[in-house]
Amino acid sequence: MGAEDAKRVGEQVRAGAVRVDHVSCVFEHRKGHLVNALDDVTFTAEPGEFVCVVGPSGHGKTTLLRVVAGLQPPTGGSVMTGERSVAGPGADRPMVFQQDTVFPWMHVRDNVEFGLLSRGASKADRKEQSDRWLKAVGLEEFADSWPRELSGGMRKRVALAAVLALDAEVALMDEPFGSLDYFTRRSLHELLLELWAETRTTIFFVTHDIEEALILADRILLLRSGKLVDDLRVSLPRPRDEDVRARSEAVELQKVILHHLGFGAEITDERSLRDEGVTG
Amino acid sequence: MRSPVRRVGESIRRHPVSWITWAVIIIGWEILAHLAPASTIENSPLVPSWEFVFTDALKQLSGSWTFDFWAPNPSRGGEETYFGALLAILYHSSQSLYRLVLGLTVGVLAGVGSALVISYWRFARRLVWTPLNFLRMLPLLAAIPLFQYWFGPTTMGTTVFIAFGVWVLLLVSTINAVNNVPDRFIESARTLGASRKRTYFAVIVPAALPELRTSLLLAAGLSWSLTVGSEYIGLGSGLGNILAVAEFFTNTGRMIIIAALIAFYALITFFFLDKFFKRLVSWVPTLADDSNVARVAGVAAIGAPADQPISG
Amino acid sequence: MTERAEQAKTTPASGGGRRRVSSVVAAIVIPLLGIAIFLGIWQGLSSWAGVYTMPSPTITFRHIADNLVHSDYLESHGLSTGAGYLSHIGFTVRNVLFGVAIGAALGVSVGLLSMRSKVVAEIATPLAATFGAAPIFVAAPFFLIWFGIVSTAQVLMVSFYTAILMYIFSRRAAENLAAQFVESALTLGGSGWSIVRRIYVPGTVPEVRGAFRVALAGAWGLAAISELLGSEQGAGFLIKFFATAFVIDGMFALTFLLGIVAVIFDRLAVLGFAYLTRWSEAGRRLAL
Numbered sequence: 037m038g039a040e041d042a043k044r045v046g047e048q049v050r051a052g053a054v055r056v057d058h059v060s061c062v063f064e065h066r067k068g069h070l071v072n073a074l075d076d077v078t079f080t081a082e083p084g085e086f087v088c089v090v091g092p093s094g095h096g097k098t099t100l101l102r103v104v105a106g107l108q109p110p111t112g113g114s115v116m117t118g119e120r121s122v123a124g125p126g127a128d129r130p131m132v133f134q135q136d137t138v139f140p141w142m143h144v145r146d147n148v149e150f151g152l153l154s155r156g157a158s159k160a161d162r163k164e165q166s167d168r169w170l171k172a173v174g175l176e177e178f179a180d181s182w183p184r185e186l187s188g189g190m191r192k193r194v195a196l197a198a199v200l201a202l203d204a205e206v207a208l209m210d211e212p213f214g215s216l217d218y219f220t221r222r223s224l225h226e227l228l229l230e231l232w233a234e235t236r237t238t239i240f241f242v243t244h245d246i247e248e249a250l251i252l253a254d255r256i257l258l259l260r261s262g263k264l265v266d267d268l269r270v271s272l273p274r275p276r277d278e279d280v281r282a283r284s285e286a287v288e289l290q291k292v293i294l295h296h297l298g299f300g301a302e303i304t305d306e307r308s309l310r311d312e313g314v315t316g
Numbered sequence: 317m318r319s320p321v322r323r324v325g326e327s328i329r330r331h332p333v334s335w336i337t338w339a340v341i342i343i344g345w346e347i348l349a350h351l352a353p354a355s356t357i358e359n360s361p362l363v364p365s366w367e368f369v370f371t372d373a374l375k376q377l378s379g380s381w382t383f384d385f386w387a388p389n390p391s392r393g394g395e396e397t398y399f400g401a402l403l404a405i406l407y408h409s410s411q412s413l414y415r416l417v418l419g420l421t422v423g424v425l426a427g428v429g430s431a432l433v434i435s436y437w438r439f440a441r442r443l444v445w446t447p448l449n450f451l452r453m454l455p456l457l458a459a460i461p462l463f464q465y466w467f468g469p470t471t472m473g474t475t476v477f478i479a480f481g482v483w484v485l486l487l488v489s490t491i492n493a494v495n496n497v498p499d500r501f502i503e504s505a506r507t508l509g510a511s512r513k514r515t516y517f518a519v520i521v522p523a524a525l526p527e528l529r530t531s532l533l534l535a536a537g538l539s540w541s542l543t544v545g546s547e548y549i550g551l552g553s554g555l556g557n558i559l560a561v562a563e564f565f566t567n568t569g570r571m572i573i574i575a576a577l578i579a580f581y582a583l584i585t586f587f588f589l590d591k592f593f594k595r596l597v598s599w600v601p602t603l604a605d606d607s608n609v610a611r612v613a614g615v616a617a618i619g620a621p622a623d624q625p626i627s628g
Numbered sequence: 629m630t631e632r633a634e635q636a637k638t639t640p641a642s643g644g645g646r647r648r649v650s651s652v653v654a655a656i657v658i659p660l661l662g663i664a665i666f667l668g669i670w671q672g673l674s675s676w677a678g679v680y681t682m683p684s685p686t687i688t689f690r691h692i693a694d695n696l697v698h699s700d701y702l703e704s705h706g707l708s709t710g711a712g713y714l715s716h717i718g719f720t721v722r723n724v725l726f727g728v729a730i731g732a733a734l735g736v737s738v739g740l741l742s743m744r745s746k747v748v749a750e751i752a753t754p755l756a757a758t759f760g761a762a763p764i765f766v767a768a769p770f771f772l773i774w775f776g777i778v779s780t781a782q783v784l785m786v787s788f789y790t791a792i793l794m795y796i797f798s799r800r801a802a803e804n805l806a807a808q809f810v811e812s813a814l815t816l817g818g819s820g821w822s823i824v825r826r827i828y829v830p831g832t833v834p835e836v837r838g839a840f841r842v843a844l845a846g847a848w849g850l851a852a853i854s855e856l857l858g859s860e861q862g863a864g865f866l867i868k869f870f871a872t873a874f875v876i877d878g879m880f881a882l883t884f885l886l887g888i889v890a891v892i893f894d895r896l897a898v899l900g901f902a903y904l905t906r907w908s909e910a911g912r913r914l915a916l
Contacts, residue, residue: 125503129507130508131503131504131507133503135498137501137504139504139523140599140600141522141523141525150505150508154511183599183601184601199508202508202509331754333750334754337750337751338754362774443658444665445659446658446666450888450891453845453887453890455845455849455886455887457852458849458852458853458863458864458867459883462879462880537763540763545853548765549856559766562769563769563772563773566773568770571770575767578762582763
């Protein structure tokens with residue numbers, strides 16, 4: 037690796053980081069009283085990390101994601117990706133939504149190419165990328181189909197392809213598999229992890245499902261009532277199959293998470309968990 | 317493909333009550349025709365019997381054929397013929413249809429077009445909302461004399477009138493449809509890097525189109541009312557004109573024929589418009605549950621403005 | 629909805645006061661601005677086309693003010709003993725309200741009944757579909773011939789039209805009502821009638837209210853045109869009178885007034901429905 041390459045890699049490493057700095061988000065409820073959707077949240081995601089934001093519904097996970105996406109301006113604090121601070125949505129932080137956002141009036145291929153077209157990529161480039169990503173998510177036969185001809189799980193794959201095709205440093209996902217059945221979700225987990233290993237994108241994945249977080253995350257952020265109550269590193273080996281998730285370290289981790297979110301028994305020996313390297 | 321006869325037979329078996337209802341109405345009408353007090357004017361029974369409708373009344377329609385070729389001209393003393401009646405019907409139908417199709421097309425294009433332009437700027441949408449809602453509430457049928465004062469009782473005037481009514485209707489509906497595009501499509505487009513302009517044309521506009529189906533059908537119904545209404549009041553040709561002439565002579569037989577014709581044309585218009593629209597938005601995941609076009613469209617066939625699609 | 633997403637910014641609270649001011653601005657200033665622009669365009673059109681083709685806003689408003697309650701013009705033409713436009717409008721209003729009330733009651737009750745009785749459904753639905761498809765206006769001459777008196781014909785026509793509309797939409801609303809609400813009620817021991825009363829009625833409110841407003845709006849035109857054809861009273865009659873006398877001011881003023889009347893009663897209808905369902909929080913939530 038020459039000096040040029042090293043420099044480029046170094047830049048990339050810096051570029052994939054996301055720094056959330058004392059972000060608060062206060063909403064006025066219809067009846068007039070104020071709601072702290074986010075309360076002084078601070079953390080830095082390293083480039084290439086798979087970060088899961090976990091918490092009960094209504095506690096700020098989606099708000100946090102939307103702030104990072106630029107869809108929601110915070111009332112306090114700031115978000116930086118790479119060197120730039122976030123001022124609005126953009127293709128450097130594309131998002132997979134919880135609801136079905138595949139555009140029904142475009143063929144599957146056009147959906148995947150949508151972001152590329154907005155960027156001004158040439159027809160040949162777009163086709164190359166859409167071919168590549170449709171193959172990666174296993175939908176190359178459906179390139180010319182209408183979205184309504186696909187199942188919900190397949191449409192989610194289209195949404196994933198559309199986001200990944202942008203080759204951005206950061207990808208955001210808001211409970212993307214929430215509306216799908218367990219089995220579809222599992223195969224999508226495998227797919228996502230495969231693609232992530234290839235691209236090493238920094239991923240922000242919001243979920244209320246602890247098991248899902250354990251399968252996917254390098255790092256789990258716990259959000260409760262808008263506050264960041266814990267930041268856990270998950271050192272379990274990949275792939276996180278049933279055996280790995282059945283290990284005592286994994287079970288203890290789950291207990292810690294539940295406890296911090298207000299469920300389960302007191303954890304008296306958290307420090308020993310950290311010593312064992314289960315959490316960090 | 318099941319033969320029509322078998323299909324009818326099946327329909328009778330499955331919905332006996334509906335068919336009986338129609339039979340009762342038709343027979344009851346005939347009975348009423350014989351029981352109704354005899355009218356003092358010749359050829360003007362209060363309730364025309366079916367025989368009268370299909371013979372004398374039908375022939376009398378030829379009186380509306382005021383040309384001297386192809387069939388005798390009753391207005392100049394020629395005899396009344398079935399052929400003359402057919403010609404009269406064809407001629408006046410084509411007049412009405414011409415005005416209707418032209419007015420409807422212009423109105424739809426102008427309405428959707430101007431709405432899409434206005435809707436691009438959020439501020440503009442909010443600004444025009446109040447005055448447009450007032451304009452939408454103006455009872456157009458009451459404005460027929462006004463329009464005829466402006467344009468004279470002419471084909472051009474009627475067409476402009478229809479186009480105006482349809483324009484207002486579709487302007488309001490399209491702005492509404494744009495307002496109702498789900499946030500998630502817009503946000504998705506923006507997070508994928510689309511500019512405001514691209515988001516508008518590639519995402520918002522196509523997403524808004526399916527909601528226009530009801531308004532389109534309502535516009536068709538509206539057009540029929542406005543066409544027939546205008547012709548009835550001032551014009552010298554068209555289905556509304558024949559209706560007016562028939563009413564002038566208190567000839568209920570002719571009136572029934574024309575009324576049935578108009579209903580038939582209206583249904584056909586709805587049917588074709590709906591089919592055309594479905595082709596246009598063939599990508600829609602689930603078309604509105606109302607596949608019974610007559611039900612959707614016919615209901616507001618009179619200058620009733622399209623509300624936020626019938627919920628509130 | 630679209631507005632928010634497009635800006636990709638929602639204004640979170642930065643203090644309740646500022647938010648309240650901006651929503652007041654939005655609710656009052658913008659509509660007023662819209663109306664001002666509308667009047668401006670109207671004035672412009674009037675100047676361009678000439679006052680004898682399109683009366684300007686000031687002319688129209690002055691004409692209305694001069695003639696609304698007491699009209700010398702009408703008196704001098706023997707059309708009234710001093711009463712103004714208002715009394716004629718009142719004639720139209722009475723007939724419309726009467727017709728719409730009858731039609732709504734009929735349409736909704738038959739609609740809900742048809743959900744319980746297949747026979748009723750099989751009779752009413754094809755009738756509604758067929759008669760609904762044709763422009764109801766076509767029935768006007770028939771009613772006029774059969775019933776002579778304009779009021780009766782008007783009320784009948786408006787009722788007929790309203791009934792068809794309300795029938796179709798109350799049925800559709802009932803059909804669309806999430807089956808799970810009804811099933812839930814059944815498993816909780818609800819009987820036929822209590823389900824109608826506590827589930828169907830509140831649940832169908834939005835569609836019914838919408839259909840009612842559409843019917844009401846259309847009724848004005850129907851009433852006006854039948855007055856135009858054969859009456860000696862009413863807004864439509866006045867319009868025809870002015871048309872034959874080429875009094876553009878009067879025609880314009882009356883058409884404008886009818887629009888105002890339509891808007892007023894539409895608002896009243898919305899308020900009326902809100903009042904009628906005020907007791908039903910559950911109904912309102914269901915209705916959402």
